[in-house]
Amino acid sequence: MRRFGARIGKKVMIRPSAHIQFPWKLHIGEYSWIGDQVVLYNLGDIYIGNHSVISQRSYLCTGSHHHRNVDFSIYVKPIIIQSQCWLAADVFVAPGISIGEGTVVGSRSSVFKSLPAAKICFGTPAKVVKDRIENNEALQVVFSSSFQPSPVEMWSDYIGGKALAGDR
Numbered sequence: 001m002r003r004f005g006a007r008i009g010k011k012v013m014i015r016p017s018a019h020i021q022f023p024w025k026l027h028i029g030e031y032s033w034i035g036d037q038v039v040l041y042n043l044g045d046i047y048i049g050n051h052s053v054i055s056q057r058s059y060l061c062t063g064s065h066h067h068r069n070v071d072f073s074i075y076v077k078p079i080i081i082q083s084q085c086w087l088a089a090d091v092f093v094a095p096g097i098s099i100g101e102g103t104v105v106g107s108r109s110s111v112f113k114s115l116p117a118a119k120i121c122f123g124t125p126a127k128v129v130k131d132r133i134e135n136n137e138a139l140q141v142v143f144s145s146s147f148q149p150s151p152v153e154m155w156s157d158y159i160g161g162k163a164l165a166g167d168r
Contacts, residue, residue: 001026009050025062029083044076044095049083055107057090064095082117091126102132 002008005024014034020026025042028034029050036056040046043063048054060079065072077096081087085099088107093099098114105111106122106129115121119128 015056035089042079043074045078046081047078048081049085049101051083052081052085052087054081054087055089055091058087058092059090060093062095104132 001014001020001023006020006026006028008014008026008028009030009032011031012028012033014020014028015036015038017036018034018038018040020040021042025045026040027045028048029052031051032048033053034040034048035054035058038054038056039059039061040054041059041061041063046060046062054060060081062079063074063076065074075095079093079095080098081093082099082101082103084102086104087093087099088105088109090108091105092110094110094112096114097111099105099111100115100117100119102118103115104120105115105126106120108124109122109126110124111121111126113125115126116128118131118133120130120132121128123129
């Protein structure tokens, strides 16, 4: 990807089945992960921060059509995914969206408006459900230098769709 102009940080994993339309319009920070069958339809720039995960089958789309124009002309707006974000499986992100640092977007969500930092969001359209960080704790780097999740920091708030007792 770098040979085609992508700006990619160290220890980034891009799965072989991921599709990147224009590599020279892709910017990925360090230790980030792009999952299987992710589509980065980057007619405009896509910026992904450090320690972020874009899970399988997600679709980030920087371009669309002016539906009121008779010629359906194309418009392009960048997408910004800040550091320490997780877009779970099959998330759609529309043109011009910014997802704040540390935010998690649940599976099958569609993001049509920018989302604030350190939140858990899901739905169509995606909406803030709760804070990701409790007691005003600062975001911590969630991956060690060997890129293995630390057991304490793994996503474990929900088991079988039910919140744990301490999550009330």
